[in-house]
Amino acid sequence: MNPLTLSKRGILGLNRPVAIWLGALAVVFGMLFSAVPASAADETPAPADGSSLVIKGKVKNEGVGVAGIELKVTGPSFEEIATTDADGLWSLNVPTKAEYKVEIQLDSLPEGVGLRDPETTVRTADLTMVETASVLFPLGVDTRVETPILDQIAIRAFAGLNLGLLLAIAAIGISLIFGTTGLSNFAHGEMVTFGALTTWLFYAVLDLPLIISAVITIAISAAFGWLQDAALWKPLRGRRLGLNQMMIVSIGFGIFLRYVLLIVFDGETKVISGDFQAVEFGPIITTANSIGSMAISVVTLAAVALFLTRTRIGKATRAVSDNASLAASTGIDVEKIIRIVWVVAGALTGLAGMLYGLQFQANWLTGFQILLLLFAATTLGGLGTSLGATVGALIIGFVVELSSLVLPADLKYAASLIILILVLLVRPQGVLGKKQRIG
Amino acid sequence: MANNISVGAAAPGCKKVDPILVADNVTRQFGGLTAVDVAHLEIPRGQITALIGPNGAGKTTLFNLLTGFDKPNTGTWIYDGKNLAGVPSYKVARLGMVRTFQLTKALSLLTVIDNMRLGAQDQPGENFLRSFLKPLWVKYENQITAKADDLLKRFKLDAKREDYAAALSGGQRKLLEMARALMSDPKLVMLDEPMAGVNPALTQSLLEHIKDLKKNGTTVLFVEHDMHMVRHISDWVVVMAEGKIVAEGPPAVVMKDQAVIDAYLGAHADTDLGTVAIKVVKGK
Amino acid sequence: MDWLAIFNLALGELISPLTAAYILCAIGLAVHFGFTGLMNFGQAAFAAVGAYGMAIGILTFGMPTAVAILFGMACAVIFALVLGIPTLRLRADYLAIVTIAAAEIFRYLMLTSGFAGVTGGSAGLSAFNEEFRALNPFPDGEYGFGPFVFREEELWMRIVGWLTVVLAALFVMFVMRSPWGRVLRGIREDEDAVRSLGKNVFAYKLQALIIGGVIAALGGMIFVLNLSNVQPASWGTNFTFMIWTVLLLGGAATILGPIVGGMLFFLLLTLTQSIIGGLVDVGVINFLSPPQVGQVRFLIIGLALMALVIFRPQGIFGNKKEMQFNG
């Protein structure tokens, strides 16, 4: 609660680590940058003429482009229909920098073919920051035909479980950091993006085997977590910055990272894995990727639980979350624990980004778009507890997916945020959180 | 032993001739710990009552409950004929029952005089709709400023009038908090360790202030660890231990009570409390 | 590089209506955060509520512009009540998350095709400012000198925008110097202390939320009157954090802070962007493409926000003794 005086070390106190950090960041991104071939995502034709703002995409069924699909693009005083060519490609010039909606016209789909994600007939293309945006509608077996309501619920619940497990891995990262340092890290979404795009780089672009790409992604993400703490957060803790200040610093840092990612990886939406081998059981049709992702999520969550409850470091982590000064007085090196937490959080969140990217698509905004869901998950569960974050993430996953049974699909994120607010009304401490000490 | 405060003999939870505050069955649990468990307590009107007890006895928690800063698990309490259970803290203060905090809450980003002005109630300029029409509140503002200056002088803070409260010493902040509480002419003042950290040179005058309050008809309830002071100014002493009221009575009697000595020093001690300097770790 | 053109562009930004719009939102945020300590991360929503309220008032309900402006302000009051009643009892960090969530919910609601009949969906709304233009008292022509030459409609927009800024700043100055403002400053530091003095803290926080929200709603209206359309994409979190940067640059607990902070912010932003753009054009900077220059803008905002909070949290004008972040 100190008024914010500059520390005795003065402004230079932060310069050295920041310089190191920026330098390291530049090296990492420089490396990635130069590794990205310019043609990586260049599957679609360039726009013919007019404005330089383009929305484009490719409609594929089992890897093959589909011709004659109609897409309605709407934006500020703009509405036009694009049609895919023989290779399934389409593109459209749009007049102004704005957010556009692209709606696939279901009646233009061939017989027996439907959307892989039947709920999402509308996707957004945000051209406020970038000049081109790509919008992809993967096709698959038509699942629309009169699905009975119970089957629909099963399908949605399965998708909710999948999303919830993914969110849980990343949310535990937020929760561990909050628990040990009190920081609500608004730059966490960028760690998800970082994981997804790193995987894309090594797996889709450099064509390394998936397992090696995964190992590299997790290692780099863990190193990224280490770096953030070493170069930014530890010095700020040393300056005794208040928690609200730290929170705003993380917002600035998140914006900074987001745009670095945009400049390095451009605004295109990346398809990281084109392999959507269908797996069917009961009414649920899913992909091998999703099954694998869920299995990895469950194993990871179990491993985290074991780590926190069985290992010495895990127990120390919980002790620090509970009461840092008490933990310090029992001989726990709090700074060391926090450093470990950042590394673990980085690795977990990078993994979450990778799993997300392998199942869905990813671009520079992916992590930011799920950041609020992550906060919703940790807040719902009760800030600072890993079990709470997991439960909260599963609730959010189910709400997001099941809400589309009753709400338009473009409100499914809104639904989960409304649930967050409603729960806080009833239980300000979250579902599993304990009441705070007052006074 | 007879006295003119309690009805009949003094005993834990005894009835008072003229109580201002009557609490019944007030309990508060934190997890498994019962911090407060008061079966019956009456505070005598117009007297100075000391609430003593070892650290962790539940004195601060009881203050929090009675003034609406915390919610009890069970219990009712009646202040001046009004049932206060469930009444929010700011309304409790408006009814004339004003408290200070053990961990001082002087507003360090306001000046000393602004801290004092904030203590006044019924300032029409604190209503948003009237706030930008200065003529509606400037007269009252001058009145409360005069009153604040008067109190500051009595508490020897007048030299610091324009300083930010952050610039005051710990003891001075305690004084400021107490002076601020008096701005609203409360009927019952509840002081949580008012002497802690106050310069010994000032404690004597602080004691006089508290006695003056009594002269003006204000009831005082205060938590204190310094037994000399308790003995010196209080008319009545209530002793808490482990959440319960374990003894009550006039200071001279209570200090010799075996239950009190046990509460403070454990069962084996048999020392007169007045001769022991009780060092208690401050803070929560 | 054409330095003169760059400077003229930057100077023009100083008094552009968009700058005025952001400044209004920052003045509102000063009431919330600077004076009352409320961590409101949903300021974009207040601006959006004002903008949509006015546009819908005109287009759907056929209100005259003046009435529609009052309607937009009323919408902001209602939004503040809906947002504040449940959340103002929460801890500061919860409040931050809930306000940002509420702002996103509002944006999704404006974006969804379900209400497109009223909100315009992703296309947004336009053609609501004809009456506003018609109210312009200035005859056709060009006005001004040097870099500040405007057509009559540009002049009209600037006068309305900046007059609103001045009125809002004076209003905030008056109320903050009153006993009411004193209570808010007390709450900013320690709610319990103020409660113990008999003030209804919740009511004060709600009033502050409403007042700052209405001022931001006016900012939103200026914003869309200038652009002639309302789009859901404008009111994302970037908008909110730009306002935070403006506010922290000038000084959160000051009256002049948001104004000078806003002018300086857009001046510096335009200058750096133009200079980087120029360097890209002449090939000195070859790792950026021209469209990436606009992206660098946000990168700079992110860094500026970090640096300000770390090194000068009281802002340019702030008094270190009077400004602090709680917690």
Ligand SMILES: Nc1ncnc2c1ncn2[C@@H]1O[C@H](COP(=O)(O)OP(=O)(O)O)[C@@H](O)[C@H]1O
């Ligand atoms: N908010 C709280 N949460 C949990 N335990 C608390 C809380 N406040 C007080 N306690 C516990 O209640 C007991 C009474 O504390 P307190 O009322 O502060 O004692 P005193 O003021 O007599 O020293 C202590 O054991 C303390 O640890």
Ligand SMILES: [Mg+2]
């Ligand atoms: Mg105490």
